[in-house]
Amino acid sequence: MTDTASFPATGPLLALDPGEKTIGIAVSNAARTVVTPVETIRRGKFTADAQRVFALFDEFGCEGLVIGLPINMDGSIGPRAQSARALGTNLRRLREIPIHFQDERLSSDKxxxxxxxxxxxxxxIEKVIDAYAAAVILEDAIEALSA
Structure with missing residues (x-):
């Protein structure tokens, strides 16, 4: 999913849990030992969504971006996962940043x-679930990247 050789080994990471209507956002500390849910943004035009993502990325001094990839329970890639990949591609077109796609199965349940x-x-719960799901995704990504 990611070229882990080019993904930064240290520094804060920002995570996105992209849904159809919202994007949950979480951030890690520089040591990647603490993950904090930040906010949930209501999806609108891509440009506005990207501006908010990059504003948070810069505010927290992030070194990389983690995007939840909603893989189907059987392991297949469906429309939602394709949409998440497209989000990553479009964000990278605006700014050359390292992006890791993390399997997000059951993150909302956790x-x-x-x-x-x-x-x-x-x-x-309904008000904060997406940001907390982004935190779960980020915790899983940090574990996967450090393995």
Whole structure:
């Protein structure tokens, strides 16, 4: 999914959980030991979405971008995964940054489990689930990249 040889070994990473209507965003610290959900943006025009992504990328001094790849449960690539890859391609056209695509199967389920365990109610979960799913994706990517 990624040329890991060109992906930075250190520095903060920004992660995206791209959905049809929203993009969840999370960031790691420079040591990649702490991952924090940042926000969820409502998808609009690509240019506006990209500007927000790059504004956060710069604000946190990120060295690479992780994009969740919604692979089907049977391992096949469907339209949603193709859309995530297209997002990465289009972002890279605007700025030459390292991008890693991370299998995101069950990331939303894991995020919801964590939020429920923290005592969050359904309406609270709905507001933050995408950013928390991006955090799960980023944790999985950091583990995969360090392996």
């Amino acid at each position: 995020a919801e489990d964590r939020l429920r365990a923290a005592g969050k109610k359904r309406d609270e």
